[in-house]
Amino acid sequence: MSVINLSSPPAITGNEQEQLNKLRSYVFQTVEALNIGLKDMNAEGILEEISRAVSTDSDSEENQTALASYNNIRSLIIKTADYAVGNCEEFRKLLKSEYSASSDFGELTEQLENEISANSAGITQLFRYTSGIRSDFGDFSTESEQYIKTGLLYYDDNGAPIYGVGVGNLSTTIEANGETVLDRQNLLTTTTADEIAFWSGGNKIAYISGSMMYFPSGTLKAYEADISGNITATSGEIGGCVIEDGVLKIDSANITSIDAGKITSGLMSVRNMKFDGVMSILGRDSTSEEYTEKGIFGYELESFQNSYKGLLLESIDHERSLLLYPSRTWLLDESNGKTKLLYFRANAINLEFNEDYEYDESGVKCSVELGTGELLLTYFDRDVSAKSSYISIQEDDIVMRFNGSRYYMSDIIDACGL
Numbered sequence: 241m242s243v244i245n246l247s248s249p250p251a252i253t254g255n256e257q258e259q260l261n262k263l264r265s266y267v268f269q270t271v272e273a274l275n276i277g278l279k280d281m282n283a284e285g286i287l288e289e290i291s292r293a294v295s296t297d298s299d300s301e302e303n304q305t306a307l308a309s310y311n312n313i314r315s316l317i318i319k320t321a322d323y324a325v326g327n328c329e330e331f332r333k334l335l336k337s338e339y340s341a342s343s344d345f346g347e348l349t350e351q352l353e354n355e356i357s358a359n360s361a362g363i364t365q366l367f368r369y370t371s372g373i374r375s376d377f378g379d380f381s382t383e384s385e386q387y388i389k390t391g392l393l394y395y396d397d398n399g400a401p402i403y404g405v406g407v408g409n410l411s412t413t414i415e416a417n418g419e420t421v422l423d424r425q426n427l428l429t430t431t432t433a434d435e436i437a438f439w440s441g442g443n444k445i446a447y448i449s450g451s452m453m454y455f456p457s458g459t460l461k462a463y464e465a466d467i468s469g470n471i472t473a474t475s476g477e478i479g480g481c482v483i484e485d486g487v488l489k490i491d492s493a494n495i496t497s498i499d500a501g502k503i504t505s506g507l508m509s510v511r512n513m514k515f516d517g518v519m520s521i522l523g524r525d526s527t528s529e530e531y532t533e534k535g536i537f538g539y540e541l542e543s544f545q546n547s548y549k550g551l552l553l554e555s556i557d558h559e560r561s562l563l564l565y566p567s568r569t570w571l572l573d574e575s576n577g578k579t580k581l582l583y584f585r586a587n588a589i590n591l592e593f594n595e596d597y598e599y600d601e602s603g604v605k606c607s608v609e610l611g612t613g614e615l616l617l618t619y620f621d622r623d624v625s626a627k628s629s630y631i632s633i634q635e636d637d638i639v640m641r642f643n644g645s646r647y648y649m650s651d652i653i654d655a656c657g658l
Contacts, residue, residue: 346375362391404432
C-alpha cells in the first residue's frame with residue numbers, strides 16, 4: 241500500500257504574481273503526491289505494478305546505483321519544487337448506442353458505451369455493455385466493463401518508460417433469474433516490446449519474456465503438444481503413471497513397448513500382466529555381440545509335449561523348458577538327445593531319466609518317485625518289454641520286481657527267520 245505524504249500549504253507572501261505562483265506550485269505537488277499514492281487503486285495503478293516483474297537484473301551494480309539515484313532525484317524534485325507547471329492536452333469522447341427488440345418470445349434491450357480519452361501518455365478506451373432479456377423462458381442480464389489502453393503503461397524499477405497495449409476486463413457478470421452464472425473479475429493482458437503478461441486478480445499468472453514462458457502462479461494445459469527438452473515434475477499423471485513426491489509410479493499405465501536396457505536401477509512392480517501367446521527373450525553373451533533370440537516366455541496352450549495350459553519358459557531350441565500348470569510343474573532338459581525330467585505334482589515328485597520321452601519302441605527309463613507314504617525306484621527297458629524292474633519302499637513293507645516277479649521284504653524276512 242502506498243503512503244501519501246502531503247506538505248502543508250505555503251505561507252502566502254509577496255505580490256499577487258508571486259502568491260499565485262506559490263499556490264500553483266503547491267497544487268501541482270499535491271496532485272502529483274495523490275497520483276503516486278492512489279495509483280494502485282485504479283486500472284492504471286495495476287499496469288504500473290507490472291514494472292516490478294519486468295525489471296532486469298542484468299545491469300551492472302554501478303548502473304543500478306545510477307538508476308536509483310535518477311529515480312530518487314526525480315521524485316525529490318517533484319515533491320520539493322518551489323515552482324512547477326504542468327500542461328497536458330486531453331481529448332475525451334463518449335459514444336453511446338442503444339438497441340431494443342420485442343417479439344412473442346420476449347423482450348431484449350442492449351446499451352453500449354465507448355468512452356475514449358487521449359492525452360500525451362496514450363489512448364484509453366473504456367467499454368461498457370449492459371443487456372437484459374425478459375421472456376417466459378427466463379430473465380437474463382449482462383453487465384461488463386472492459387478497457388484497452390495504448391501508450392505509456394508504467395515506469396519500470398529503473399525509471400524507464402514502458403509503452404505497450406493493455407487489455408483488461410474490470411468486471412463481467414451474467415445473471416439468470418437472479419442467480420449469477422458467470423463472474424469474471426480483474427483480468428488483464430499486457431503486451432510490451434519485451435514481454436507478454438497475463439494477470440488475474442492482481443497476480444501475474446503467466447508471462448512470455450525473451451525465449452521463455454513462465455507460470456509463476458498458473459497452470460499449463462496443452463493438448464496435442466510437441467514438447468522437447470527437460471521436464472521436471474513433482475506431481476501429476478503421465479499416461480496412467482502417477483508422480484508422487486517426485487517419484488514416478490506405474491500402476492495402471494498403458495505401456496505398449498519398453499526397452500528394459502533403459503532400466504538401470506530400482507524395483508519394478510508389475511500387476512495384472514497379460515500374455516497374448518508367448519514373447520521372445522533376447523540376449524547376448526558379450527557386449528560386442530548383437531542381441532539374438534534366446535528363448536520364449538508366456539502363456540502357451542499346448543506345450544511340453546502335452547496339452548496343458550500353463551506358463552512356459554523355454555529355450556529357443558526347445559531343449560530346456562519350464563512349465564507351470566495348476567497342481568503340476570515340469571522341468572525338462574533334452575540336451576544331448578537325452579531327457580532329464582523333474583516333475584512336481586500334488587503330493588508327489590518324480591526325478592526321471594528317459595532316453596525317449598516320446599514313448600516309442602526304444603529307449604530306457606529310470607526314475608525316482610516320492611509319493612504319499614511311498615518311495616519308488618523304477619527301471620524300464622522298452623527294447624525288451626518284459627525287462628522292467630522297480631523297488632517300492634512302502635510304510636510297512638518293501639516290494640521288489642525283477643524279471644516279471646515281485647518279492648516282498650516281509651516274506652524274505654519270514655523265510656530267513658529274522
